[in-house]
Amino acid sequence: MDYQPYIRNLNIESLNEMQLAVIDAAESNSDIIVMSNTGSGKTLAFLLPLVAKLNPDVKGTQALIISPSRELALQIEDVFKRMGTGNKITCCYGGHKREIEENNLIEAPTVIVGTPGRLGDHLRRGNIKTGNIHFLVLDEFDKTLELGFQEEVGYVVGEIPNISQRILTSATQGVSIPAFLNMQSTQLLDFVKPDEDENKTIFEYVKSEDPDKIETLVKLLSYIGNRSTIIFCNHRDAVERTSELLKEKGIITGFYHGAMEQRDREQSISKFRNGTYNFLVTTDLAARGLDIPNVRYIIHYHLPDTEQTYTHRNGRTARMDKSGNVTIVLGPNEKLPGFIEPDIKLLEISGNYPIPDKPKWGTLFIGAGKKDKVNKIDIVGFLSKKGMLKPEDIGVIEVKDFYAFAAVRKNLISGVLATIKGEKVKGKKVNIEIAR
Template sequence: MSFDSLGLPPALVQALQTRKLDTPLPVQEAALPVLMAGKSAMLVSRTGSGKTLAYLLPILAGINAESMHVQAVVLAPTHELAMQIHRVATDLSRDAGLGVRVQSLIGGAAVSRQIEGLKKKPHLVIGSAGRMTHLMELGKLKLKETLWLVLDEADRLLIEEGLEHIRKITGQLGPETRFVFVSATEGPATTRIARGLAPNLDFVRTQDGISPAIRHCYLVCEERDKTDWLRKVLRGLSPERALVFVHRGASAERMSERLEHHQLAVADLHGAHDKFERQAALDDFRKGKAQTLIASDIAARGLDIFGVELVVNVDVPSQSRDYLHRAGRTGRAGAEGLVLSLMTEAESRLAKRYAQDLDIALEQVQLVRGALVPATGDSAQTLRPAPRPFGPGRGGKKRPDPAGPETRKESAATTPPTSARQPQSHDKAAPPVARKRGPALPGAKSGKAGQKVWSGPKRNKPA
């Protein structure tokens, strides 16, 4: 199937082809017919599967450029994700000659400049719910003619502390507004709230879980040695781009300083930086000026950065869902990737949880001469998920739908894996610089052995 067969305007199809995007990815193939038919929908698909274009293309195709009203609103949980969506929409509209005016409305930017921008009558506004409600209260943003409301990373937006802003926005919408909820994960609370906002909701579910092209490893070490191990991993594997996760901004700054001391090109991204500092860090990472970006979870949601070969969890997430979103920064659109978690002996118990909850195998490794190799010793093991009691094909009954079978409308797609598909990325990366590299990132390993008894990890000590 091609994009032109899905009913998109020829100019928009041509703009996609100039980006070498000829074939829709599974979530796009499943979502476009639903959204272009004017239906509200929840799109659930793994990270890096192409969800942004799945909703942007129908919106851009349906906007009336002659109108002077806001016709579509996209909400995002972080400024970085909002600006990424803004860039994709702006570039597509310009290259296709659609004449769609796009404006970002995020916190941290001057309200006066945003008010001036609203005087130009944008058709599509993208930003944070808090800033939009503020502009609505000032009487500067009117949404009565809005036809689309998109909640990107809906599970982050539909939480208790953010619902007040969401309800203020939905209260200003007309009866013809269609809702699109987008997420890599689907929980009963999110589904319940979404159904309350849009009762006639179609579900588009494709490619759940984590891309099978990603290899998952963990290395056990002392907490005080984690930065040293990180330095050795970056030196040994020499990834084109590596994204390192920590819990706190202060940790990101300290780690960045220590790595820069060892002549590693590093940038840090966290909430303590202002909007301009955060954007500068992302730009340096995208353009290749910094090969490593150390970030708090602010970067874990939705960001699409081309060429991230390695994700390192220095501070490991306590929840499997957070691990999923961090891991999704690599292996985008079917590309290969590696996720390495540096764990203390106590933290290593979380590896078993990740394996079980996310249906992945985690291999315990050690660093030998700049390469990650399977750990040796009686305690070394590869953790694999145990058979689940629920779900199709697992020998158990199907898990009941929390919303009830009578209200459920579902549009699902069974499509080939993304590894055979064309990567989709809208970031323009600098050409790779020729340099001496260490051993290539090791490929995924598989085995026939079943799940082993959890008997404790092998501890590594830095040289």
């Protein structure tokens, strides 16, 4: 099969060794387990052979992709759509109206991607017909099982009677495979490179004299300055509390965790990506599955409870040949876990550093998206012509199904909102406001 058109549509020059190996292995129709580092391109590695297996003469759903999180499911859907295969894909996940998905499933899509709970719900309601599904992908399958979805995944897989090929992906080695997957003639493709990040990542720890550690965190962030930083906490309430404490100290942050509404989660990640804030406080939900480029610092504000958690948190930095820093904040009664690098260095921050400058970008929420036939070019044109903005005043734009987020120079936002008041986007009046 000629994959070049799909690769060109994604602006990728060539496939890497791992991706080529998966394509080659898939041709043998064997089940495949792909082990490869975070950010190495596993999504494209399974989507290309998936497309090759689709039969244009067969109606209905032919492939199912199970993802541990809605963010990862939405990213997979986005990559598939940008490939331009001509096949319909539907994404199913909790956090928004099930009725939207039910309408999309009336005319069965060729490919379905979703989270275990929502997929199981649709199967029980008879919304998904499984007779023609023969290709199954479990992306980041170890994370799926770790999050307690094993029973639901078992149910979903058990409802698909004609699976002929399975592909499992993970960034973690040595994870056991549940018997219910019924893996046959399995090929293991292990491309994990344990030492890959160590050459690009600096590992350090700072000591806090106060068990609360917030003053030490403030000092550390002031020392770091306005560099893209993810701060990991172990619990949802701690995420919001830490973010609020930092704001009280004058440090602009966002937060992200699983109890947030879907729009709020997407908005928070979008604002972090576009520079509306440079510090993101989060649970381990952000340790995998999110496409956040150029993260320079990872801070373990709370100690990771397992080596896997530590590894996946660290995998958010030093991606795609970039360098990064990993810093642990150690309280007076805490000890470094045994799985931490034995040569990790103590970072002593001497002197006083000013609170980081407030970011220069703000974010507009635009109440129209892909389902309204609105794309990035439409939004750039609207903000340029109606909002009187120069190209350099418009930052990253992300378009979702029903709304979009656009970064604009913060000092210009109020004026832009006044200028575009009452104006229409592609002939439709939509709500445009500052993303809170």
